[in-house]
Amino acid sequence: MTATTFPAQPIKQQKAPLGRRLQAAFNKRALLWLAVGLFLFLYIPIFILIIYSFNESRQIGIWTGFSWKWYGELMRDQAVLDALKLSLWVATWSTIISTFLGTLTALAMERHRFWGKITYDAILYLPIIIPDIVMALSTLLFFVVLGVALSKYTILIAHVAFNISFVAIVVRARLADMSSTLEEAAADLGANEWQTFRRVTLPLLMPGIVSGALLAFTLSLDDFVITFFVAGPGSTTLPVRVYSMIRFGLTPEVNAVSTLMFLGSTLLVIISLVLQRR
Secondary structure, three states: OOOOOOOOOOOOOOOOOOOHHHHHHHHHHHHHHHHHHHHHHHHHHHHHHHHHEEOOOOOOOOOOOOOOHHHHHHHHHHHHHHHHHHHHHHHHHHHHHHHHHHHHHHHHHHHHHOOOOOHHHHOOOOHOOOOHHHHHHHEEEEEEEEOOOOHHHHHHHHHHHHHHHHHHHHHHHHHHHHOOOOHHHHHHHHOHHHHHHHHHHHHHHHHHHHHHHHHHHHHHHHHHHHHHHHHHOOOOOOHHHHHHHHOOOOOOHHHHHHHHHHHHHHHHHHHHHHHHHO
16 A cells, blocks of 8 residues: 655644734834934934034024134144143053053963952953942042152053053953864964963954954043043043133034034044954
């Protein structure tokens, strides 16, 4: 006897109840409009600031015509230029130091076991999760107890202290995604630990290191709260200078310097995100 075969019947997928589908569609649209509303709430004031930085009139809120003159005034303001130079100096050196120390920290935390690792891991996240005002007050108290005079070097030390954590987390995330097979293969081929690190580990880590460095540079360049507490006489960074200018009222010159800071920070963050995606 031959077995009788029956044609395969298509399996019908049961549709979700109408009420559930309507609820899912409503939730999707509600999340979309909520996201759009949040972005508009955050960025519309910034766009208004950028637009009025090109206002010909000195009065805020009264548009009289397009002009570049406030950017020219900004370039001729020696106090702003000095503050910019100090900000770039602090951001550059804090980025170099924190990138070096943060990379070593990430390697130690991800690849080695040692006594107190869990405690150190928790401490590493403190500069990220605690409020800036707490970080600023504790750093200021540290310098006062040691009798260190406030200057641009105290700003540098404070920026390195919080930047190490950000760099270490970015590099550590890169390390977690890396496979150790290439390093093992290099060791099998006769490479020592330094050669393996220089020719295998470091090139693979480089996108994470560069993105962490850019993030550290951005955070250092934009920091105000911590810098305001640990800056000494004559050590005025650009954010602190902008704050002192705002105290006498908003002007198109303030809008111009804020626009340049926003564009520069945005560019650095975009480059950092692109490198992390790679």
